[in-house]
Amino acid sequence: MPMPSAFQNRLFPKLTDIAQHFATPFHIYDEKGILETGASLKQQFSSIPGFREYFAVKALPNPSILKLMQSMGFGFDCSSIAELALARSIGARAEDILFTSNNTSPEDFSAALADGGCILNLDDISLIPKVPEMPETICFRYNPGPRRTGNAIIGNPVEAKYGITHEQVIPAYQMAMERGVKHFGLHTMVVSNERNHAYMVETARMLLSLAADLLTSLGLRLSFLNIGGGLGIPYRPEEDALDIASMGVEITELFREFKEKHGYMPALLMESGRYMTGPHGVLVTRAINRKDTYRHYVGVDACMSALMRPGMYGAYHHIEVLNKQASPQDKPVDVVGSLCENNDKFAIQRPLPPIEEGDILIIHDTGAHGHAMGFNYNGQLRPQELLLRQDGSTARIRRKETLDDLFATLHFEETILRP
């Protein structure tokens, strides 16, 4: 099942009260589930010294969640000035932060290097002379091009705007060494939402092979290899989970072999977002209308502003109705928001139990790239975020947006350029 049953057991008995107290709609995240997933991730890679997860802040950019990551010793993968500011707001500094930008601006570099700096992950060879002052540690993002196929979601690496080519690897490290960089890493991200662990193992193998090349040609020992994010989760009930244990065993074995052959072992970094928080969040929304025209519609009090993935990618998010069991007699409905866009649908022709006005719907797997992707088109406001804590209490960790928030950018000092 997409949403872990332990999360269901913790949440569902309380959900009517939570919905009454906080009012719908809201995303709610499961503290215990996030901590358990983090602990298990660390466990799988504990034989590789220096293993560290850098949580991809863009997946769930809420300080309360980032603090959970921090409590597990994780760092943060940031790709914008706002994400840097968020990570630093909870005390992350220097090697706690990886800055993985692309099409990087001078402002991005200044922000990344200010306030204790960070590990810079450079997306292109042309950026080397543009870094105002090189930090001690940098890495490059590698794009294997035709050497890898990527997966259906992230697409063909040859068409991806990210990273340096295979031929640019040696010159890039050489140039950075000449600029005085002391420690190096190597990064790549070739898949997204991939549940076949063999992809990640291949990625580790590919980076280790480049590490061997760099040792031979430049005498360079890489401090770390970063295999990126992209670990997948099952959004559909019939899908298998990623075999994280096999991934851990197989990657650890590759690192061991590398050490035997080359006399040193780089650390392993990863920057998962979805895997860490995706299944540990749900969007809770209430049915407010039913409509029977050419199709049957259930209108809910949330819309695309809370969750873009179905409308944007046609992504499947499993839906349950609180206290109603699915059955083979269920009739297909479209579950819709109120935005003036026909793709504002959480589900299309989905068999669901008969829904009445007032029923509570649970939309699964919104813990990553859910609230964060929300937008304000059509003046639709983003909902609040709640945290179901380990002690059973529920806390609001972000309030819902207001019209004042929406109109804030209309208050400014007038300035006119006269002809």
Ligand SMILES: *Cc1c(COP(=O)(O)O)cnc(C)c1O
């Ligand atoms: C988006 C992103 C991630 C996180 O991806 P997930 O699919 O959430 O694991 C990690 N690294 C980079 C560079 C990204 O752009």
